[in-house]
Amino acid sequence: MEWVATWVFLTHKWGPSVPKTTKARYPTKPLEGWKHCKELRLQHYKAFITARDEGKAIFTGSGDGSQILVHALHDSLFLSGEPYGASIGGDPAASDAFSEACEARGFARDLDSYMRNYLGSMYLDRYYFGGPFPRPDFVFSFHVCDTHFKWYQIVAEHFNVPTFGIDIPVSGRLSDRRESRQEYLASQIYDGIEWLEKTTHRRFDDERFIQVLHNLTETESLWGQICIQNQAIPAPLDQRALFTLYFPGFMLFYQPETPAFYRELLDEVKQRVKDGIAAWPYERARILHDSQPPWHWMKVFRIMEQYGGVSVGSQYAFCGGCSFDVDDQGVWHAPKTIKERGIVLQSREDAVRFLAEWEVGRLMFSVFCGNADDKNRQFLQMVKQWHCDGVMFHLNRGCEGVAQLQLENRLAMIEAGIPVGSFEGNMADHREFDEAQTIDRIESFMESLGLTKLELA
Amino acid sequence: MVEEKKEYWRWTEGLYLNKDIDWRKAKSITLGVDIGSVSTQAVVLTDGKIYCFASIRTGSDSPDSARKAVESALKQTDLKQENIHYTVGTGYGRVNIPFANKTVTEIACHARGANYMGGPTIRTILDMGGQDCKAIQCDERGKVVQFLMNDKCAAGTGRGMEVIANLMAVPITDIGRLSFEIDKEPPPVSSTCVVFAKTEAIGLMREGWTKNQVLAAYCSAMAHRVVTLLQRVGVNKDFTITGGIAKNIGVTRRILNELKVDMVQLQPDPQIAGGVGASLFAADLLEKQRKAAG
Structure with a gap:
């Protein structure tokens, strides 16, 4: 790693203050799409407050996949548990109140912190964005881990509303028994459609279903292209930006505003790359991050930056919003849209088959597979493609699913000669976080990369 | 009185x-x-x-x-x-x-x-501090190559040892020596939490364990805990221990026995x-x- 920043020393002989400044290596400027993204997110959450008055249906569940089917019936609002739990996790006072309310009902403190925040909010009947907790009409959820099933069973019982869960098959390696897994998922999707029609007394509209799938692949393709742009040196976006910007693609892919927003964002990011605009003007080292961040302490990325380290991405931010295409050499590409793949979806059967293939192939699900090989391979590829100098693992006690392979991944990176750092914490429960120790670990890791603290004015 | x-x-x-x-x-x-x-x-x-x-x-x-x-x-x-x-x-x-x-x-x-006190052959350092433990690997110049820290729990640290000293009413500087004045090495206390280790120690005393046996069991648990940490980062020779616990032979000897390595004693004070x-x-x-x- 070459560091060309200039040190300016003033000739003050022995005193403690020796003013120095590190010169920026790259120009920087705020991201124009940032504000719009924040607005889209807030609009989504605020919509629940008035949904009842506007006659909109509300349903809840995990992740994002269930929306693909529900939006084929009607316009509705989906309260996805993880992003909602994360929003609360960013506010320690709210998180304390909600998780304690949940724990007071007998839930163990080491359970998923998103879930505890969500359930606490439900038990206290306090919606984090204002008003009472939005009562769902039904629960319809795609599940990838054990917690998901129990989580929404509790919600359904609490509100006495019908519930349906689709089990995403994620055991073994991603490539194992792929066809039978697709078939297993497709059969559940058919059951889910039948259940939705019975529960909502609405007709499942295949044309709307196909249109939602087109929106989904277009949004994911655009997000993938944005992530690919971050391979540039200097990185046009940092990890904090990526964690924020992936929200519309994850939650709002079904609405036409989302691909429109991502098209604008992609243009802006491309321009930043062309002009050499950096997310952090002192970029000296590029760090791959693993797991959800501690939302209550996003300063983890600031600590890295104080040494010139920029977190340029993570599997969570990249793959949470996009199912990348991987070629024969293992290289990641932004996924092609349905049209670009030359696929014509003409019937429900075509669409169900496509959806099952798409979901089963998601790179993100490698974390839930119980086998580290896929994720190890993905990490090595991300380090290579995004030109990373090291990997920082947030050993996340808040999410059993995402954390389950982390130590094996860590060992694989060490064996590959990639510098690795780690800190312990919890994505959405600040009580399980030690600030002093985290600073210590990150600073030590940055020092072990040969970096010294920047002298910033 | x-x-x-x-x-x-x-x-x-x-x-x-x-x-x-x-x-x-x-x-x-x-x-x-x-x-x-x-x-x-x-x-x-x-x-x-x-x-x-x-x-x-x-x-x-x-x-x-x-x-x-x-x-x-x-x-x-x-x-x-x-x-x-x-x-x-x-x-x-x-x-x-x-x-x-x-x-x-x-x-x-x-x-x-x-590296300075123990020489350029030092490759693995266990820093047993007041609040945490760190297993560090370094090169011949003393530059950190890799490290691991324990979690934020106080067990296996100087503070944990202080708690036990007060609980057992034994001066902290005597713990190491006394922990070897036993007939047979007892099994380590099972808890990794200093709060529960304290409860466990009281329970053992009630069962008739001697004070020295409890100290031995606690030193043994502390040693075992950091050995696990060291094994995660790997132990390359030469090995040394820094921090206050480095002066407690009850812990250090048990670490060396478990790892089957010798340590370089740092002078004048680890x-x-x-x-x-x-x-x-x-x-x-x-x-x-x-x-x-x-």
Whole structure:
């Protein structure tokens, strides 16, 4: 790693203050799409407050996949548990109140912190964005881990509303028994459609279903292209930006505003790359991050930056919003849209088959597979493609699913000669976080990369 | 009659002065201050040699602890703080040292200090501090290659040992010796939490265990816990231990037995490794500063 920043020393002989400044290596400027993204997110959450008055249906569940089917019936609002739990996790006072309310009902403190925040909010009947907790009409959820099933069973019982869960098959390696897994998922999707029609007394509209799938692949393709742009040196976006910007693609892919927003964002990011605009003007080292961040302490990325380290991405931010295409050499590409793949979806059967293939192939699900090989391979590829100098693992006690392979991944990176750092914490429960120790670990890791603290004015 | 309340946890504070050194002749006088959660060290190097140091208990106020440590070290000599050319702060309280020119993490400082005190063959360092443990691998120059820390629990740390000393009413400096005055090594206490270890110790006493057996079981548990940490990072020879627990043979011997390795004893005091490393970094930075100033 070459560091060309200039040190300016003033000739003050022995005193403690020796003013120095590190010169920026790259120009920087705020991201124009940032504000719009924040607005889209807030609009989504605020919509629940008035949904009842506007006659909109509300349903809840995990992740994002269930929306693909529900939006084929009607316009509705989906309260996805993880992003909602994360929003609360960013506010320690709210998180304390909600998780304690949940724990007071007998839930163990080491359970998923998103879930505890969500359930606490439900038990206290306090919606984090204002008003009472939005009562769902039904629960319809795609599940990838054990917690998901129990989580929404509790919600359904609490509100006495019908519930349906689709089990995403994620055991073994991603490539194992792929066809039978697709078939297993497709059969559940058919059951889910039948259940939705019975529960909502609405007709499942295949044309709307196909249109939602087109929106989904277009949004994911655009997000993938944005992530690919971050391979540039200097990185046009940092990890904090990526964690924020992936929200519309994850939650709002079904609405036409989302691909429109991502098209604008992609243009802006491309321009930043062309002009050499950096997310952090002192970029000296590029760090791959693993797991959800501690939302209550996003300063983890600031600590890295104080040494010139920029977190340029993570599997969570990249793959949470996009199912990348991987070629024969293992290289990641932004996924092609349905049209670009030359696929014509003409019937429900075509669409169900496509959806099952798409979901089963998601790179993100490698974390839930119980086998580290896929994720190890993905990490090595991300380090290579995004030109990373090291990997920082947030050993996340808040999410059993995402954390389950982390130590094996860590060992694989060490064996590959990639510098690795780690800190312990919890994505959405600040009580399980030690600030002093985290600073210590990150600073030590940055020092072990040969970096010294920047002298910033 | 009210029983006198003793503070069994109080470990001996340390002072050192090398009277063979004349600081006035030194071209470089540097200070390293290591503020940990339990102890604070101030180490002065003159031309790269240990001139004096103090190791004291950390109070509730980091800047005050830093000042007291420096005062203690300097009161042995006529060297004044204004004669010191460069100061580096380290440890958890490093950001609160008002007179430090720069801060460096204690992981880097312990590796550098252990390399200086134990020689360039040191490759693995176990820093057993007041609040956490760190397994560090370094190169021949004392540069950190890899490290791992325990989680934020106090078991396996100096603070945990202090709690046990008070609980068992045994002076902390006697624990190591007494833990071997037993007929047979008992199984380690099972808990990894210092709070529960305390409860467990009380339970064992009720069952008829002797005080020494309980101490042995606690030292053994602490040793086993850090061995697991060391095995995660890997133990390459030469191996050494820094920090206050390095002085507790009840723990260190059990670590060595379990790992089946020897350790390099750091002189004059393994607890000052962080401060020595900080002072060495200060010497480097002073040289860099002087070069830049022409």
